[in-house]
Amino acid sequence: MEYGSFQAEEFGDLQRLVDGLFYDRRAIDRLDLIVQAEILDLAPDLMEIVNLLPPGYYDRQSLCDQLNSALAAHGWGAVYGTVE
Structure with missing residues (x-):
């Protein structure tokens, strides 16, 4: 699927x-x-991002960092948004 910038x-x-x-x-x-x-x-696509997280406990900031890293690695931040 071609995402472009939408x-x-x-x-x-x-x-x-x-x-x-x-x-x-x-x-x-x-x-x-x-x-x-x-x-x-x-x-x-979002389930794929969620499933990439390593096992463990996360506070909000560490979870957001992990999710945003996975989104960036896939080039999906602009498509699906990042988290804070």
Whole structure:
């Protein structure tokens, strides 16, 4: 699929996922992230990004760093948005 410089319909979905996970928590583990992403039925490209995270516990900043690194490596930051 050629992405060019458009924003996907799913733009911002990862940000909403992160916001929801950290609404009332300071840290999550990778399994929490994957389960919530599956519940939200994220697009296959976004599930690929989520599944790239190594096992472990993440505070918000470390999770965002990992997700943004994976998005950048795929060149998808402009298409799907980065997370904070």
